[in-house]
Amino acid sequence: MNHSALGRVRYVMLDDYSIRFMLAAMRKTFGAWSASLRFYLGSFLGAGLAERLELNGLRGISALMRLEEIYEEMGWGKMKVVRFDPMKGIIVLVLKDSLEGMATNDGCHITRGHLAGFVSYVLNTRVSVEEVACVSRGDGRCEFVIRI
Numbered sequence: 001m002n003h004s005a006l007g008r009v010r011y012v013m014l015d016d017y018s019i020r021f022m023l024a025a026m027r028k029t030f031g032a033w034s035a036s037l038r039f040y041l042g043s044f045l046g047a048g049l050a051e052r053l054e055l056n057g058l059r060g061i062s063a064l065m066r067l068e069e070i071y072e073e074m075g076w077g078k079m080k081v082v083r084f085d086p087m088k089g090i091i092v093l094v095l096k097d098s099l100e101g102m103a104t105n106d107g108c109h110i111t112r113g114h115l116a117g118f119v120s121y122v123l124n125t126r127v128s129v130e131e132v133a134c135v136s137r138g139d140g141r142c143e144f145v146i147r148i
C-alpha cells in the first residue's frame with residue numbers, strides 16, 4: 001500500500017475479534033501488569049511511526065498534523081485534535097470509535113502509549129498522556145490530554 005505520509009508500507013491486518021482476544025489474554029496472563037505492557041508496546045509503536053515519518057521528511061508539527069489522517073487509515077479510530085496550545089504545553093485529542101476502547105474494559109493503554117511515544121519523538125521531549133474519558137468506561141468517546 002502506498003501512503004503519502006508513511007511512504008510505501010505493508011500492513012498486517014488484525015480483525016477486532018483478534019484484538020479483543022489478545023487484550024483479554026494479556027489481562028488474564030499479566031493481570032494488573034497488562035496496562036503497563038500495553039502502554040509500553042504503544043509507546044514503542046508510536047516512536048517507530050514518528051521515526052518512519054521523519055525518514056519521509058515529516059518532523060515536528062508537520063508530523064503531528066498528519067496524526068488524524070494516519071490514525072484513521074490504520075484503523076485506530078477517528079482522531080481529532082480539539083486543542084493545540086504549545087505555549088501552555090497542552091494538546092487535547094478526541095478519539096471516536098476507538099478499536100482498543102471497544103475491545104477492552106480498562107482504558108486505551110496502547111493508544112495512550114502510542115501518543116506518548118509519537119509526540120515525545122516528534123517534539124524531542126518527554127510528554128505525559130492521560131486518558132480522561134474512554135468508551136471502555138462508558139463515555140461517548142476517548143479523550144487524551146497530552147502535557148508537554
Ligand SMILES: [Zn+2]
Nearest residue numbers: 101108134142
Ligand atoms: Zn479509550
